[in-house]
Amino acid sequence: MTFALYERTKSMTDVYLFNMAIADILFVLTLPLWAVNYAADKWIFGDFICKMTRGIYAINFSCGMLLLAFISVDRYIAIVQATKSFKFRARTLAYSKLICLVVWASSILISSSSFLYSESYSFSTNETKEICDHRFDRMSESTMLKSLLLCLQVGFGFFIPFMFMIFCYTFIVKSLQQAQNSKRNKAIRVIVLIVAVFLVCQVPYNIVLLVTAVNMGKLDKSCDNDKIMAYAKYITEAVAFLHCCVNPVLYAFIGVKFRSYFVKIMKDLWCMRYKKYNKRSSRTNSDLCHSRQTSEILTDNASSFTI
Structure with a gap:
């Protein structure tokens, strides 16, 4: 509401934060469905809701992280390249909206497999129950596509934003250290907090995804290892979900x-x-x-x- 009702000229970071808020809100709206799923220990909402829930999560994951990367770039231009920033036509409002459009389009394209292959189906271990997950027709296709999905998720959800953030915020901190400003120390603490929260929330989950991708297709896996990886994914995924709730505090209310x-x-x-x-x-x-x-x-x- 604050971004939408603020009628004056916005900076590029404001536009990015507005779009990130939309992505996070879409994701938060799906959390009650996952809560019911975990509480009932089965999926009860059918195929359509399954596709929408997993698709929205995939869009939020890639879209939100890419926007965080562009926010760090914009801050780099504004602080490190302050004397040249006025010459960058890329910092115009129209260009920032175009970037957001490209980010949303890329996220939807990357997440299209979640809409296509997610469905509610019966899964049998000790007992038969309905689950909401990706499902493929052939085993070879399943292994290849799942590996591709995991690689895209790790790439766009961690490595690309992390590289941008480390590069940009490193030079921002160096520039702030050279500046004689009363707010310098506070700005540096905020940057350190942003990077620390990103690492704490995202590193464990992406490590689990990488281990899952490496072990996918191996025939010597045991049921105990599968259970351990499943529990590890649930726990680290919950921590990764927390990042969406921390974003408003780190990037707006602070x-x-x-x-x-x-x-x-x-x-x-x-x-x-x-x-x-x-x-x-x-x-x-x-x-x-x-x-x-x-x-x-x-x-x-x-x-x-x-x-």
């Missing part, structure tokens, strides 16, 4: 400007509610809200929520 505009929108919504239930004083209340909003806009010359 910024003073974002918090101030968020509070302003909440106050404006309260004014609208007050106007609805108290028509007699609605005109005066509306004028007060408009006056406060105008004064806040005039006193803030920044064009970005980020610190």
Whole structure:
């Protein structure tokens, strides 16, 4: 709401964060389905919901991480290349929207296999139960496609964003250390926290995915090893899910400007509610809200929520 209702010119990072919020919200909406699935120990929602749930998760995973990579690049240009940043036409708002469009299109294309091959079917171990997972017709096709999916997920969900973030934030920290700014230490701490949270949340899950891809197709696997890998995947996947919930704190609410505009929108919504239930004083209340909003806009010359 804060990004959508903020009508002034946004920076590229603001546009990226707006799109990342959309991707995270889509993913969070699927969490109740997974909660029911784990609680009931079976999938009860059918094929269509299975395809949509796994497809949305795959889109969020690649889209969110790619947007984090572009955010780090934008911050690199704004801080390290500050004297040249005005010459970069790539930092225009129209270009950032084009980048987001390409990111969404790429994520949907990469995730298309989740929509095509995910389905609800009966799986028999000790007992028969319905599960929601990828399903292929032939064993060779299954091994090859699953390996490809895991490689794409690890590549776009970890390695590409990680390389961009390490490169960009390393030079950003060096530039901040040379700057004489009272907010320098706070900015460095925020960057270190962003990278640390990314590693803690994503490294365990991607290690499990890599081990799964390496062991896929081997005939000497035991049931005990399969159970261990299954439990490891559930635990590390839950930690990876946590990253989506931490993103708003790390990239939005930690910024003073974002918090101030968020509070302003909440106050404006309260004014609208007050106007609805108290028509007699609605005109005066509306004028007060408009006056406060105008004064806040005039006193803030920044064009970005980020610190």
